[in-house]
Amino acid sequence: MKTQHGTGQLPVRLTMVGGGSWATALVKILSENNVTVKWWMRSEADADHIKRYHHNKSYLSDVQINTRKVRVCTRIRDAFRDSEYVILAVPAAFVADALTGINASHFTDKCVISAIKGMIPGANQLVTDWVSDQYGVSAERMSVIAGPCHAEEVALEKQSYLTIASQDPSCAEDVAALLRCRFVQTTPVDDIYGIEYAAVMKNIIALACGITHGLGYGDNFQAVLVSNAMQEIRRFVDAIYPKHRDLSGSAYLGDLLVTAYSPFSRNRTFGTLIGRGYTIQSAQAEMNMIAEGYYAVKSIYEINRRCGVDMPIVDAVYKILYDRAAPTGEMNGLKGLLK
Numbered sequence: 496m497k498t499q500h501g502t503g504q505l506p507v508r509l510t511m512v513g514g515g516s517w518a519t520a521l522v523k524i525l526s527e528n529n530v531t532v533k534w535w536m537r538s539e540a541d542a543d544h545i546k547r548y549h550h551n552k553s554y555l556s557d558v559q560i561n562t563r564k565v566r567v568c569t570r571i572r573d574a575f576r577d578s579e580y581v582i583l584a585v586p587a588a589f590v591a592d593a594l595t596g597i598n599a600s601h602f603t604d605k606c607v608i609s610a611i612k613g614m615i616p617g618a619n620q621l622v623t624d625w626v627s628d629q630y631g632v633s634a635e636r637m638s639v640i641a642g643p644c645h646a647e648e649v650a651l652e653k654q655s656y657l658t659i660a661s662q663d664p665s666c667a668e669d670v671a672a673l674l675r676c677r678f679v680q681t682t683p684v685d686d687i688y689g690i691e692y693a694a695v696m697k698n699i700i701a702l703a704c705g706i707t708h709g710l711g712y713g714d715n716f717q718a719v720l721v722s723n724a725m726q727e728i729r730r731f732v733d734a735i736y737p738k739h740r741d742l743s744g745s746a747y748l749g750d751l752l753v754t755a756y757s758p759f760s761r762n763r764t765f766g767t768l769i770g771r772g773y774t775i776q777s778a779q780a781e782m783n784m785i786a787e788g789y790y791a792v793k794s795i796y797e798i799n800r801r802c803g804v805d806m807p808i809v810d811a812v813y814k815i816l817y818d819r820a821a822p823t824g825e826m827n828g829l830k831g832l833l834k
């Protein structure tokens with residue numbers, strides 16, 4: 496892959512797709528480096544506000560946006576024009592909607608970076624597989640951003656770590672260089688599919704942690720739940736994409752831990768509301784943010800009908816969210832299966 500990054504010449508030109516928390520945090524990180532960003536968001540009101548007041552009023556509103564380097568727009572084709580990189584940072588359920596009007600030709604010669612930790616609903620595909628099918632982007636131009644990193648902590652410039660995965664080592668290194676800054680360390684790796692699936696799975700586990708928390712289970716139970724979840728993730732990822740990998744790395748275990756224990760976690764918060772007795776609609780209405788695990792659990796459950804991996808935690812979350820099973824009963828059932 497050939498890019499201008501790191502040559503010390505022109506700034507890298509990048510398109511950011513998404514106006515939520517993670518997109519805002521990534522724009523902040525990129526602004527630390529020699530990158531110009533065309534930032535697409537669907538909300539005209541949010542875009543106008545950023546142009547006038549230099550911050551995103553709906554997400555991470557304390558983050559100052561450097562509008563000399565960052566141009567906000569609401570027309571996706573404008574955002575795609577002339578850029579070398581595209582970062583996808585909307586929840587997976589909205590990617591197709593966000594890319595309305597974009598076709599394969601708009602992706603020509605661009606590197607695509609998925610910052611999404613979710614599955615495309617219905618297609619039940621990883622985002623990189625879906626982008627490759629829909630727009631013909633080849634594997635060596637595709638990467639993912641992973642690792643335990645909450646947007647809220649990026650906003651506060653708390654020391655964070657990202658893992659950049661691509662099948663092409665030079666692509667992973669280029670993207671890692673784009674995102675490395677004062678408060679973010681980045682590591683390039685090659686296990687793109689294992690990392691993508693693990694990131695999807697950890698959101699489902701965070702839902703389970705939240706549900707048990709909402710039901711009144713304590714830290715002792717949660718520690719056992721998370722340890723068993725790690726084994727469940729290992730079984731699934733090894734079945735679907737066998738490869739030698741160390742799941743104790745921060746892109747796997749680290750991401751599971753941050754989402755299972757952090758008060759910033761969207762998925763844990765959503766699960767907690769469900770455990771406390773909220774309906775799905777009322778839990779969604781309570782949060783201004785999207786819990787990817789809600790969509791992902793359906794995809795993973797359906798994929799696993801083919802794979803047949805033993806995944807009692809995924810099954811329990813699926814039954815609670817999609818079969819209207821009572822959280823108390825499902826977690827009681829799970830209690831006997833954990834070790």
Ligand SMILES: NC(=O)C1=CN([C@@H]2O[C@H](COP(=O)(O)OP(=O)(O)OC[C@H]3O[C@@H](n4cnc5c(N)ncnc54)[C@H](O)[C@@H]3O)[C@@H](O)[C@H]2O)C=CC1
Nearest residue numbers: 513514515516517518584585586589611612645646784785
């Ligand atoms: N927030 C975080 O700390 C991190 C998030 N991620 C991932 O980044 C992705 C984006 O998540 P967040 O920025 O947290 O989302 P968010 O919940 O902060 O923002 C929601 C985003 O979805 C868009 N949206 C909502 N409803 C929509 C609709 N009906 N149609 C089209 N767009 C709609 C909003 O405009 C906004 O861009 C997810 O896959 C998440 O897993 C990954 C790492 C960290």
Ligand SMILES: O=C(CO)COP(=O)(O)O
Nearest residue numbers: 643644645754760761762
């Ligand atoms: O993936 C994330 C942080 O690494 C964000 O997801 P949660 O907000 O659900 O934890």
